[in-house]
Amino acid sequence: MTPLVQYLESHFDITAPDDLQQISGLFKTVTLKKGDYWLKTDQYCRQLSFVKSGLLRIYRSVEDKEVTQWISAEGSFLTDLSGFLFQTPSRWNIQALTEVSLYTISQTDYQKLGTLVEKWHTLEKQFIAKCFTMLENRMFQHLSMSAEERYISFFEQHKALFHQVPLQYIASMLGMTPETFSRIRKKQML
């Protein structure tokens, strides 16, 4: 569970060995094969995972097309945050794009963390707030930037993804068609 422990240390500033063990002890290792679903629309999301390795796509089907909301990569948490916290049916599908290895905690065990780890509530709050902030930035980019500007901005921050997943998913995530994406890409590569 080293990657998870490192994450907890660096992102949550949890350093006490006891706390680290309390937390990581509740996670179980899970693997998914390419194409497997971690979650499907209308299911209840009763788990929170930390991605040890691999890539997953979070998307939603609307009418005849699929809208990719995000791609989760190694070293980040994975859940349907709204569904997990409010226990409402999920609106998302989450599917493995590669072989995936996860550390997973059940909702029940997750709830124990509040009593086991002193400052858990604060950390949880910070985590959710961080998710909010990221989304706020993304929303702002959509309100203020063109497709090309969004492409450039995303490319600068996530270069690696561009040769790890089908580009159409990145296109969708950036709110454009694969064709538009391809044309911008060509222009950028000249």
Next chain:
Amino acid sequence: MTPLVQYLESHFDITAPDDLQQISGLFKTVTLKKGDYWLKTDQYCRQLSFVKSGLLRIYRSVEDKEVTQWISAEGSFLTDLSGFLFQTPSRWNIQALTEVSLYTISQTDYQKLGTLVEKWHTLEKQFIAKCFTMLENRMFQHLSMSAEERYISFFEQHKALFHQVPLQYIASMLGMTPETFSRIRKKQML
């Protein structure tokens, strides 16, 4: 402070008179005149307000134009959530569009709530998570809907706003120009 108390009861399920008083007792009444700023870009947001009456616009200036992020109305909380929680300089301007009456709590007093009210941490978490969920929905709409569809969806949920604030602000919030907004509007009214 009745509107605030009602909000706490219905949205946060706080019913104990003691708790209600503990909380609302820390808020002070503040009024703003039309055009006054509640917050400016690069300032630290050290307050959380509840809008008793009036309307405020949250926006950001980019190059030569202004991007409206949201319009806050009567009966909702107002803050730069990211800035307030992480104590980072704000990227937003928040300006009164009308006479505004607020109940305001300082960051210092806000922090006391954790010790004064038993389940405060849970409620705070729920509140932030709610903000996240709303933003997630909005983001999804931008990824999956055209300008016209966004107009219709917003109009259905916020009819009242359309004759309360300059329409250009709503246009910006929906990610389109005033001209496009005007054309869609005309089409919808036929």
Next chain:
DNA sequence: GAGGTTGCTTGACAAAAATCAAGAAATTTA
């Protein structure tokens, strides 16, 4: 109530992005 300001609409045009269709390239599968 005349003049100024601000906000809204309209038209003509330009640019951005979507759609459709075909084909090339890459990847997977057998």
Next chain:
DNA sequence: TAAATTTCTTGATTTTTGTCAAGCAACCTC
């Protein structure tokens, strides 16, 4: 490795949205 599938690219075209410019309407304000 050949065939099948999936993904990406390209061109032609349409649709959507933005830009610019002008005019109109509402509303302050003096």
